[in-house]
Amino acid sequence: MADIFVVEDDVNIREIERYALKNSGYEVEEFECGATLFERLEQKVPDLMILDIMLPGEDGLEILTKVRANERTAQVPIIMVTAKTSELDKVKGLDLGADDYLTKPFGVMELISRVRALLRRAQAKPQVASKLTYGDIVVDNDRHAAYVCGEVCELTYKEFELLKYLILNKGIVLSRNKIMDQVWGFDYEGESRTVDMHIKTLRQKLGESGSCIKTVRNVGYMIS
Known part of the structure; x- marks a missing residue:
């Protein structure tokens, strides 16, 4: 069965989880x-992590950034837990x-349901080549890094994943x-323009190479 790391400073909540x-x-x-947590990650990589945002010392967002930047832990599925309800934190x-x-x-039922769903998605995720290229753009999946010329x-984590998905489906x-x-x-309850905003920032960061990301009016986007 899967190994799960729970990072939570509230004893009562941690016991419930x-x-x-x-x-x-x-x-x-x-x-x-x-x-x-990082001491243990040197020895073992979990199958999933439940990470609170409000923590003593480094907060959950700082920890998340470090986990994603490490090649060994970059692909670990992570559920963030927060007492805040603002859209910005999410x-x-x-x-x-x-x-x-x-x-x-x-x-408790919601927690277990989300854990099961995320583990299923992680197990079903297809293997992707270590490097993907399109024109002057190179996506290094192992290092979780992107290069232009x-x-x-x-790139942020989601900008990287978006670029990778577009290249994997080039011409579509x-x-x-x-x-x-x-x-x-998952069904992210954010604004409908979330994808549009990420495409905009991705194009900007790619510079001239960003022109390969085409807008298909009333439909979506493609790399071509």
């Missing part, structure tokens, strides 16, 4: 802060690489709904 996960057959390890977490989120207070292109028109489903991986 541990109890629910163990009763569902998962192995659970608990951490109160980023320092102890968007920041998703852009930095969170796969899903829960807002406190949440029910040999220079590093600084992709609807906004299809992109949301494949890149964000």
Whole structure:
């Protein structure tokens, strides 16, 4: 059964999460802060991580950024947990690489349902070549890095995943709904223009090479 790391400084919430996960057959390890988590990650990579945003020392978003920047842990599915309800906090977490989120207070059944769904998606994800290229653009899947004309292109986690998805489907028109489903991986309750805004920033960061991302009016986008 899957190994799950729970990073939560509230003892009561951590106990509820541990109890629910163990009763569902998962192995659970608990951490109160980023320092102890990273020590353990040097020895073991979990199948999934549940990460609170409000933590002592490094907050959950800082921890998320470090986890995604490490080749060993970059692909670990992560559910963010937050007491905040603002759209901005959710968007920041998703852009930095969170796969899903829960807002406190949440029910035990919802927690287990999201864990199961995310593990299923992770297991079903197809293998992608270590490097993808399109024109002057190179996507290094192993390093989770993108290059334009040999220079590093600084992308957020979701911008990277969006670029990779477009290149994998070069020449194919992709609807906004299809992109949301494949890149964000679930029914994200954000603004309908989420994809449009990410396409805009991605084009800007790619510079002249960004012109290969075409808008197909009333449908979506494609690389061509």
